[in-house]
Amino acid sequence: MTLVGNWSYPTAVKFGAGRIKELAEACAATGMKKPLLVTDKGLADLPITTATLDLLEAAGLGRAMFSDVDPNPNEKNLEAGLEVYRAGGHDGVIAFGGGSGLDLGKMVAFMSGQTRPVWDFEDIGDWWTRADPDGIAPIIAVPTTAGTGSEVGRASVITNSVSHEKKIIFHPKVLPAIVICDPELTVGMPQFITAGTGLDAFAHCVEAYSSPHYHPMSQGIALEGMKLVIENLPRAYADGKDLEARAHMMSAAMMGATAFQKGLGAIHAMSHPVGAMFNTHHGTTNAVCMPAVLELNAPEIAARFDLAAGYLGIEGGFEGFRAFVQGFNDSFAIPRKLSDLGVKADAIPELVKGALIDPSCGGNPVELTEANLTALFEATI
Numbered sequence: 001m002t003l004v005g006n007w008s009y010p011t012a013v014k015f016g017a018g019r020i021k022e023l024a025e026a027c028a029a030t031g032m033k034k035p036l037l038v039t040d041k042g043l044a045d046l047p048i049t050t051a052t053l054d055l056l057e058a059a060g061l062g063r064a065m066f067s068d069v070d071p072n073p074n075e076k077n078l079e080a081g082l083e084v085y086r087a088g089g090h091d092g093v094i095a096f097g098g099g100s101g102l103d104l105g106k107m108v109a110f111m112s113g114q115t116r117p118v119w120d121f122e123d124i125g126d127w128w129t130r131a132d133p134d135g136i137a138p139i140i141a142v143p144t145t146a147g148t149g150s151e152v153g154r155a156s157v158i159t160n161s162v163s164h165e166k167k168i169i170f171h172p173k174v175l176p177a178i179v180i181c182d183p184e185l186t187v188g189m190p191q192f193i194t195a196g197t198g199l200d201a202f203a204h205c206v207e208a209y210s211s212p213h214y215h216p217m218s219q220g221i222a223l224e225g226m227k228l229v230i231e232n233l234p235r236a237y238a239d240g241k242d243l244e245a246r247a248h249m250m251s252a253a254m255m256g257a258t259a260f261q262k263g264l265g266a267i268h269a270m271s272h273p274v275g276a277m278f279n280t281h282h283g284t285t286n287a288v289c290m291p292a293v294l295e296l297n298a299p300e301i302a303a304r305f306d307l308a309a310g311y312l313g314i315e316g317g318f319e320g321f322r323a324f325v326q327g328f329n330d331s332f333a334i335p336r337k338l339s340d341l342g343v344k345a346d347a348i349p350e351l352v353k354g355a356l357i358d359p360s361c362g363g364n365p366v367e368l369t370e371a372n373l374t375a376l377f378e379a380t381i
Contacts, residue, residue: 002016003015003016003017003183003243003244003247003248004016004017004019009258010152010175010258011152011175011176011177011178011179012177012178012179013152013178013179013181013254014026014178014179014180014181015181015247015250015251016181016182016183016247017182017183017184017243017247018182018184019180019181019182020051020052020055020142020180020182020184020185021055022180023052023055023056023059023094023140023142023180024055024056024058024059024061026140026178026180027056027059027061027092027094027140029177029178030092030138030139030140030177030178031091031092031138032061032091032092032094032138032140033061033091034061034062034064034088034089034090034091034092035056035061035062035064035090035091035092035093035094035140036064036065036066036081036084036085036088036090036092036093036094036108037049037052037053037056037063037064037065037066037093037094037096038065038066038067038069038081038093038094038095038096038101038104038105038108039065039066039067039069039096039097039101039105040067040069040070040071040097040098040100040101040104041067041068041069041070043067043096043097043098043101043144044065044067046188047188048144048185048188049065049096052094052096052142053065056094064084064088064090066080066081066084066085066108068080068081069081069097069100069101069104070100070279071100071279071281072100072159072166072275072276072279072282073100073103073104073107073156073157073158073159074158074159074160074161075118075119075158075159075160075161076161077104078104078107078108078111078118078158081104081105081107081108082108082111082112085108085112085137086112090137091137091138092109092137092138092139092140093105093106093108093109093112093137093138093139093140094140094141094142095109095139095140095141095142095150095151095176096141096142096144097142097143097144097145098143098144098145098147098148098193098197099145099147099148099150099157099197099200099282101144102141102143102148102150102151102156103148103150103156103157103158104156104158105139105141106139106141106150106153106156106174106176107156107158107169107174108137109136109137109138109139109174110131110136110137110156110169110171110173110174112135112136112137113132113134113135113136113137114131114132114135115132116130116131118158118169119160119167121169121170121171122167122168122169122170123155123168123169123170123359124359127170128170128171128172131171133171133173136171136173136174138177139174139175139176139177140176140177140178140179140180141176141178141179141180142179142180142182142185143179143181143185143186143250143253144185144186144189145186145189145193145197145253146186146194146197146198146201146236146246146249146250146252146253147196147197147198147199147200147201147253147283148197148200148201148253148257148282148283149201149204149253149254149255149256149257149258150257151176151179151181151253151254151257152175152176152179152254152257152258153174153175153257154170154171154172154174154175155168155169155170155171155174156168156169156174157169157272159275159276160276164273164276164277164354165272165273165276165354165357166272166273166275166276166358168359179254181250181251181254183243183246183247183249183250184243184246186236186246186249186250187240187241187243187246188240189240191237191240191332192284192333194233194236194237194240195233195237195283195284195287195332195333195334196281196282196283196284196287196334197253197283198229198233198236198237198249198252198283198332199229199233199283199284199286199287199290199328199329199332199334200253200256200282200283200286200287201225201229201249201252201253201255201256201283202225202226202229202230202233202252202256202287202328203256203267203268203283203286203287203290204222204225204256204257204259204260204264205221205222205223205225205226205229205252205255205256205259206222206226206267206290206294206325207260207263207264207265207267207268207360207363208221208222208256208259208260208261208262208263208264208363209222209223209226209259209304209305209308210265210297210300210301210304210364210365211260211262211263211264211265211363211364211365212263212300212363212365213262213263213363215261215262215263218258218259218260218261218262219259219262221255221258221259222255222256222259222260222262223308223311223312224255225252225255225256225259226308226312227311227312227313228248228249228251228252228255229249229252230312230313230314230328231248232244232245232248232249232252233245233249233332234331236249237332260363262363263360263362263363263364264360264363265293265297265360265361265363265364265365266289266293266296266297266355266360266361266364266366266368266373266376267286267289267290267293267360268286268358268360269355269356269358269360269361269364269368269373270285270289270293270351270355270373270376270377270380271285271286271289272354272355272358272360273350273351273353273354273355273358274338274341274343274351276354277343277347277350277351277354278341278342278343278344278347280338280341280342280343281341284334284335284341285338285341287329287332287334288329288334288335288336288337288338288340288341288380289338289376289380290325290329291322291325291326291329292376292379292380293376294321294322294325295322296366296372296375296376297364297365297366298318298322299366300365300366301318301365302317302318302319303318305317305318305321306318308321309321337380337381338377338380338381339381343381344381345378345381348374348377348378348381349374351377352370352373352374352377355368355373355377356368356369356370356373
């Protein structure tokens with residue numbers, strides 16, 4: 001089967017091996033003549049980034065890059081990126097990389113023509129209407145991992161470096177105009193990143209499927225996304241050059257981010273403050289939290305996972321699925337405790353406080369309280 005396609009859901013997606021070569025064409029389609037490529041520090045000097053800049057330069061689009069992006073990007077990275085964007089007279093952003101590069105790139109484009117602070121656009125009520133839509137520069141997204149799905153998202157997660165809180169910044173026009181998904185760009189991912197990002201996509205699908213909100217389209221996408229991860233993450237982990245598995249994982253990442261329009265839950269409510277305080281890898285943190293959260297939510301989600309398990313090739317209904325998740329984590333050398341990621345037990349009260357105000361709380365099937373979140377953190381630390 002040839003894994004190539006042109007999709008317009010949820011945005012224009014150019015999917016297939018080698019399609020990074022269409023980047024200049026995508027720039028023309030969005031009106032970019034002087035793009036700024038935004039990526040993270042780890043990708044800045046890698047061959048895939050150099051080759052991408054070569055493509056831009058050959059097309060007369062320059063080779064401007066900003067890469068001062070932390071693994072959990074913050075407002076300081078954003079201000080630095082905006083400085084480079086404005087000083088260079090750029091007219092659009094190519095967000096390139098994993099979740100951090102994509103999220104920060106989208107925010108540079110979003111904030112390039114705004115006058116209010118970024119925190120004024122947090123995903124609360126109708127705060128997004130405060131933004132000037134004409135001040136949002138065009139965005140092209142080029143993922144190089146298969147996890148966050150930020151390439152098809154209408155928001156970015158930015159850490160407040162002062163309060164150590166992760167904030168979700170939302171606007172409909174933050175959705176990239178064009179996405180180039182080229183699985184060849186993911187071939188060089190080390191195993192631990194392949195696992196962590198892949199399990200992030202899995203967590204998105206699991207939480208969307210668990211959410212009590214009504215969104216049948218997302219429900220179906222979440223189920224198929226879980227199946228793609230279960231079937232393909234072990235293959236991509238074992239053989240990083242397995243392009244078919246890499247392609248399916250890129251699809252699963254986009255499916256997870258599309259599905260969680262239905263809602264996220266306690267996994268993300270926990271991982272956001274953990275990441276903000278201890279700078280842990282987001283997907284790995286999600287994976288560590290998942291078994292305990294499934295146990296908490298069991299009374300509300302067991303029946304729907306009883307139905308899903310058979311389709312996913314898992315025996316034993318919900319209980320079988322829950323056992324599978326722990327074994328799945330173990331197969332990728334994911335730690336069983338947050339303490340193995342450097343999280344300290346004395347931080348639990350602060351983590352609970354951060355989790356309770358996280359927007360993800362609203363999508364959890366069991367209402368989250370100080371008591372049950374404390375128990376969750378105690379079980380995982």
